[in-house]
Amino acid sequence: MVEGRGTKIMIKRRKTKTVKIGSVKMGGRYPVSIQSMTKTDTASGAIRQINALEKAGCEIVRVAVKDMSALSALKKIRAKTNIPLVADIHFNYRLGLEAIACGVDCLRLNPGNIYRREEVRRIAQAAGKRRIPIRVGVNSGSLRTTNYELRTIKIETLMVKAALDYIKMLESFDFYDIIVSMKASDVSATINAYRKMSRLSSYPFHLGVTATGSGREGLIKSAIGIGSLLLEGIGDTVRVSLTGSPQEEVKAAKEILQALGLRRFDPEIIACPTCGRCQVDLLRIVKDVNDKLNTIKAEVRPAKVAIMGCEVNGPGEARDADIGVACGKRSAVLFERGKVIRRIKESQIVDTVIREITSKEREDALV
Ligand code: SF4
Structure with missing residues (x-):
């Protein structure tokens, strides 16, 4: 298992x-x-x-x-x-x-x-x-x-x-x-x-x-x-x-x-496909997170990261991940290992997610 x-x-x-x-x-x-x-x-x-x-x-x-x-x-x-x-x-x-x-x-x-x-x-x-x-x-x-x-x-x-x-x-x-x-x-x-x-x-x-x-x-x-x-x-x-x-x-x-969950190599990014309910530029956010992760891979430990467009499935997926953001109107709620940490602005999402994944303290907690 x-x-x-x-x-x-x-x-x-x-x-x-x-x-x-x-x-x-x-x-x-x-x-x-x-x-x-x-x-x-x-x-x-x-x-x-x-x-x-x-x-x-x-x-x-x-x-x-x-x-x-x-x-x-x-x-x-x-x-x-x-x-x-x-x-x-x-x-x-x-x-x-x-x-x-x-x-x-x-x-x-x-x-x-x-x-x-x-x-x-x-x-x-x-x-x-x-x-x-x-x-x-x-x-x-x-x-x-x-x-x-x-x-x-x-x-x-x-x-x-x-x-x-x-x-x-x-x-x-x-x-x-x-x-x-x-x-x-x-x-x-x-x-x-x-x-x-x-x-x-x-x-x-x-x-x-x-x-x-x-x-x-x-x-x-x-x-x-x-x-x-x-x-x-x-x-x-x-x-x-x-x-x-x-x-x-x-x-x-x-x-x-x-x-399949058989092995973990890189952070796993879970992102919704977006729809008319989404009120942030989720495609850009996910792309920016992926681009940044690709440049700093050596420092990153595998973690499950959820980046979700709205309150429909967002909180559930974000809570289920190691690090999650459930977006709202030009903002998001940040989750870490199932707990709400704080609300952040849309402009802070990419840097916040990257910081959470690469932070030494977080790394220890995530593995
Ligand atoms: S999480 Fe919200 S924005 Fe994303 S696809 Fe589902 S309903 Fe649409």
């Missing part, structure tokens, strides 16, 4: 085995972690991007290892970064063996293109020796299946079968350090696959909807797919796949987790 102030969001996380990628533990007892993937050629620019990702709050980074040049880059990346590192391996199992030797913290294998028993056995053996996990990363775009099966069997069923078969193969080599993902570009198929798998396996899940596209479309698909599963307690680490910068993926993942 996760509790927010005033409201209680009941999310009962699915119980899973615990798996560790570098220093990040995942499974039902641990916070849902955030991952992303570098988008530069691994041989050039990846270290800069990894540093930027880490700064944005990314906790695990995946890099594509597509050939030998990426492998030599991987050694440098490992030497110059500390973030838990996942090597993304397709087609050539030897790249997986070499990546393990480079010191990565996890391999992602695709059952659609590395599936020969002896090859998988050799990787499992090497990963087992280094005690690093393997993510069984099924993707609807690279399923090993026939056209007939694709026409007659649901994609989620094919994905679950592919993951289960691969898990069985790894287990037959006494390898149990497994994370599972089954990503489709179709949101419903993705949700159904994870739901089904949650009843069949106790390995932790890496959640994501694949190839969602860019901008609003990608964000909405990801938020629905990942968010629906998390609400059901399913999912242990997330990657929001966007056709955009990886830092945007991290930002979106944080916002999904924060919206």
Whole structure:
């Protein structure tokens, strides 16, 4: 169960085995972690991007290892970064063996293109020796299946079968350090696959909807797919796949987790949409608060902040937040942790809210 102030969001996380990628533990007892993937050629620019990702709050980074040049880059990346590192391996199992030797913290294998028993056995053996996990990363775009099966069997069923078969193969080599993902570009198929798998396996899940596209479309698909599963307690680490910068993926993942009350990273601003009852310039006030918060993030602790337009829903939301303002005619009532503090003028709202969030005394009280 996760509790927010005033409201209680009941999310009962699915119980899973615990798996560790570098220093990040995942499974039902641990916070849902955030991952992303570098988008530069691994041989050039990846270290800069990894540093930027880490700064944005990314906790695990995946890099594509597509050939030998990426492998030599991987050694440098490992030497110059500390973030838990996942090597993304397709087609050539030897790249997986070499990546393990480079010191990565996890391999992602695709059952659609590395599936020969002896090859998988050799990787499992090497990963087992280094005690690093393997993510069984099924993707609807690279399923090993026939056209007939694709026409007659649901994609989620094919994905679950592919993951289960691969898990069985790894287990037959006494390898149990497994994370599972089954990503489709179709949101419903993705949700159904994870739901089904949650009843069949106790390995932790890496959640994501694949190839969602860019901008609003990608964000909405990801938020629905990942968010629906998390609400059901399913999912242990997330990657929001966007056709955009990886830092945007991290930002979106944080916002999904924060919206569900699973983790808190930044102040959460609750603001009403405004209507004809509103007698202050609420849009400007909310924008100014957000702009100021963006410039002082390092000094701000996560808090729930309500900025509401009038007396209809304002006092209720403001009282329920850590800091709240319920506006009236060119003025507002300031609340702190449920108590009325004082009335302030419209022109004082932005500075007052920022001061309340950043004040040292308040910080201690809010956490
Ligand atoms: S809180 Fe008041 S101003 Fe805001 S949308 Fe509701 S009724 Fe309108």
